[in-house]
Amino acid sequence: MNRHLISAADLSLDDAVAILDTAEELARLAERPIPKLPTLRGRTVVNLFYEDSTRTRISFEAAAKRLSADVINFSAKGSSVAKGESLKDTALTLQAMGADAVVIRHGGSGAPYQLTNWIAGSVVNAGDGTHEHPTQALLDAFTMRRRLGRLDGLRVAIVGDILHSRVARSNVWLLHTLGASVVLVAPPTLLPVAVGAWPCSVSYDLSAVLPQCDVVMMLRVQNERMTDAYFPSVREYSRRYGLDDERMGLLPAHAIVMHPGPMNRGVEITADVADSPRSTIVEQVTNGVSVRMAVLYLLLGGTEAR
């Protein structure tokens, strides 16, 4: 595996399967009375969060702590970053403090990639702008495999704002690597113009796609898109691309419903769907810790403490 995890596209099939298998073993650990391993004792993991994301930060923090790493949370608010310190200077500071891994969430696409130029330790992308969110895709794949028993040949629909979604990008690359077939469903305004170059198919009709799906993944519609002419109104979006109880009935009996959170209940997903037995939304959160443990374990575990 690479020293960093920046893009799901960088993962080979062997890398991806190794992460999922390791996560499976680590998930069993959570069932023990003391769910903690000494693997990363003496290692420092910095959570460098330029965007508020309590759920992702807590998930990474829990993962690092269960592996006995020291965790430093560095949020942009109230720090030197808020006073205008550059990403480079922040990186050099973390480097000087001896960070073994930096988990970075940033509003700008590519910031984690740039960080690798300035940091000797591992960099884990915890979501960068509208680029990628590879650990989300890994935990999604992990959840699908647990629920459905396989990934190869699965038919997965990803529905919503593909254009601005880092979750969609990471899922497209990873699921392709793992042998699943992906169909993106969105209004044409919310698809990249060059989506034809991606290893997936595209549909504008959610109802037509659902009967052939093993998995349907609903994406959040960001508030700022609702007023920028991507679609006429939230109501129209919900009618055409939202998942309600009636549409859910079009899915095969075994199919599952996913959402990376946080949800806009009543916009892309109705409450009864979100809370139905098909929904894996809470499991995704649980699985997130196991998958992030696996990533930190595989990136840091094989090397000596500095």
Add this chain to the structure above:
Amino acid sequence: MSTSAETESDWVIRGASLTGGDPADITISGGLITAVGPAGTASQGRARVLDATGLIALPGLVDLHTHLREPGREDAETVATGTAAAALGGYTAVHAMANTDPVADTAGVVEQVWRLGQQAGRCDVWPVGAVTTGLGGTALAELGAMADSAARVRLFSDDGQCVADARLMRRALEYVKAFDGVVAQHAQEPRLTEGAQVNEGEISARLGLTGWPAVAEEAIIARDCLLAAHVGSALHVCHVSTAGSVEILRWAKAKGWRVTAEVTPHHLLLTDELATGYDPVFKVNPPLRTAADVAALREGLADGTIDCVATDHAPHPAEAKQTEWGEAAFGMTGLETALRVVQQAMVDTGLLDWAGVADRMSLRPAVIGRLRDRGPGAADTRQGGPVAVGYPANLVLYDPAPGLPVDTGTHASRSRNSPYAGMKLPGQVIATFLRGTPTVLAGRLVR
């Protein structure tokens, strides 16, 4: 101006290949070319001799599009450092863009820039005047006052910003007819490019960076060609970057309309694939496009659809580039590498010969910039060649043989944001003469 003996001498340049043709001796006296004859025939007299065997002699290059940053951003470039960079690149005249601070939208500012150029002395500096006050896009700047000033402005541009208002663009095109001016448009439909970072296509989709669609350039070019035709005015299109733009220009020229265009060296060589490393040194506006666009631009420059090469030399301090892509400044330096890039993209590919390079990098830009007449002062400020008796001795001697990596450590520009750093490029500028005075000798600045 220097008064050293070296720079005041008359010169005999021996054995230079005239725009790629037969070797010749060029005699320079009193700032003019006084003789051109077969190699070995010039009499030396008291003149200094420069052995130019194996070198190509071209007329001094003329840039229509240079950001000298002074006044206002002297941390990025000054007129002195920018003209030094120009001389090292073989240029004898540059047009200084108007997006300074304060904006060059009054006679006072353009005269200031013009005087700074006179003092620097390494290269003629012709200020470009802003089209609209403060580049604001709402009211015409005092175009006539700038035209009548000592800076004799003929080229007007809001470069960096598009004159997006069609009515205002029409008025600007019409108004400058009174003094043979030309409006140089930065073609970028603003609403289609809000937050745009890279060419919209496969790369922007993969990188999650907001796309800058080709249509945002092409729609403005098409509109402006139609406007220029309607009012019978001269339009110049800055930094054409897409295959579609070339097609539109070809159509407009076929109609006989007064439309000219430039392409940058970087759009002739580099593609948006370079953005995949998120290194903002490759962030530029308009953005690097696809290989198909590069091919169309080369073809357009070769067949004359695109009139000339212009650098869009855009220096920025290190901190403006060593940052997140979305935060980083747009722009690349280019004066010191332009001729080498053009050799690689156009000459070594067989698309242009050296006479063609002289046309696209010296004569055409001089025509568009209205630099073919003698000028009002004592100096004969004609630019654009040819290398012939009676013309000002503006020359570049160029060795096409070396193929060394670009070393920005040797650059005279105050900034280091060259996309070619470390890249192997052919050729080297050996000497530059401005009206008979060498500004560069042996590849180094004189003085």
